[in-house]
Amino acid sequence: MNYKIGEVIRNNPILFDTYEMEIAGFTNATQGQFVNISTGDKSMLLRRPISISEVKDESIVIIYKVVGKGTEILASKKPGDVLDVLGPLGNGFPLVKNRKCVLVGGGIGVPPLVETAKKLKENGCEVNVVIGARNKELVILEDKLKEYGKVYVATDDGSYGMKGNVIDCIEQNQIDFDVLYACGPNIMLKFLDKKYYGVKEGYLSFEQRMACGVGICYGCILKPKENREAFLRVCKDGPVFELGVVKYE
Numbered sequence: 561m562n563y564k565i566g567e568v569i570r571n572n573p574i575l576f577d578t579y580e581m582e583i584a585g586f587t588n589a590t591q592g593q594f595v596n597i598s599t600g601d602k603s604m605l606l607r608r609p610i611s612i613s614e615v616k617d618e619s620i621v622i623i624y625k626v627v628g629k630g631t632e633i634l635a636s637k638k639p640g641d642v643l644d645v646l647g648p649l650g651n652g653f654p655l656v657k658n659r660k661c662v663l664v665g666g667g668i669g670v671p672p673l674v675e676t677a678k679k680l681k682e683n684g685c686e687v688n689v690v691i692g693a694r695n696k697e698l699v700i701l702e703d704k705l706k707e708y709g710k711v712y713v714a715t716d717d718g719s720y721g722m723k724g725n726v727i728d729c730i731e732q733n734q735i736d737f738d739v740l741y742a743c744g745p746n747i748m749l750k751f752l753d754k755k756y757y758g759v760k761e762g763y764l765s766f767e768q769r770m771a772c773g774v775g776i777c778y779g780c781i782l783k784p785k786e787n788r789e790a791f792l793r794v795c796k797d798g799p800v801f802e803l804g805v806v807k808y809e
């Protein structure tokens with residue numbers, strides 16, 4: 561390959577509102593890290609943070625949902641366009657070896673689980689994945705994740721997989737695990753934290769709205785459970801925190 565760093569290699573819809581983009585470079589990234597992408601639009605000061613879904617030999621893959629102007633601009637990018645991308649950023653998911661793992665993704669929190677599942681499988685772990693979505697149309701990456709382990713789906717309306725939330729899915733399928741990895745809406749992370757803190761080892765990745773992406777502006781802070789004076793910067797100290805660390809509103 562002879563691409564420039566940040567060059568769009570492909571950018572295709574995988575759902576009506578969700579795109580998969582492969583970007584050249586950033587191959588030193590690890591599972592659970594993210595990149596912060598400038599849309600190139602001068603009226604839009606802030607970069608848009610997107611998780612790294614896969615790390616390839618000479619590129620990374622991101623998967624993003626179009627929710628506003630920034631992601632709309634990203635969706636319009638064509639192969640050969642060169643993006644201003646900052647990264648890889650954040651701490652990422654720590655890896656374990658030879659353990660039973662459950663990876664839980666809610667909505668657009670599923671993409672970072674792909675590289676994580678791949679690495680855990682390479683490390684001799686048993687990989688189970690639970691995908692939570694509002695309905696069948698919004699389930700993403702099921703086939704890709706099946707390459708690395710057993711995949712279960714839970715939908716809010718029961719239109720695919722089991723009807724219920726991700727915790728119902730773990731329990732009803734009696735998924736046996738030692739280590740939890742999760743990414744998704746704060747409410748899902750909150751319930752997983754409440755259920756498994758003190759019971760299992762676990763890591764939660766937060767997709768908090770953020771500004772600078774490099775720990776300077778404190779625009780993405782969460783409060784820690786223990787020290788009331790302190791802040792957790794999702795971009796720099798996270799986006800991954802252990803179970804029991806974050807205090808939820």
Ligand SMILES: Cc1cc2nc3c(=O)[nH]c(=O)nc-3n(C[C@H](O)[C@H](O)[C@H](O)COP(=O)(O)OP(=O)(O)OC[C@H]3O[C@@H](n4cnc5c(N)ncnc54)[C@H](O)[C@@H]3O)c2cc1C
Pocket residue numbers: 594607608609610611612623624625626627628629630631632668671672766767768769770799
């Ligand atoms: C560490 C991190 C990783 C992320 N990874 C992904 C990913 O892999 N794929 C993906 O699709 N998105 C991801 N996001 C969310 C993504 O950054 C936002 O959806 C994007 O910045 C929206 O930009 P926009 O200009 O299109 O929308 P805006 O015009 O900025 O916002 C449109 C709507 O989306 C809401 N919104 C914007 N950002 C967020 C957010 N972080 N969480 C919840 N709601 C938000 C706004 O409140 C508003 O209602 C991630 C966010 C973080 C912080």
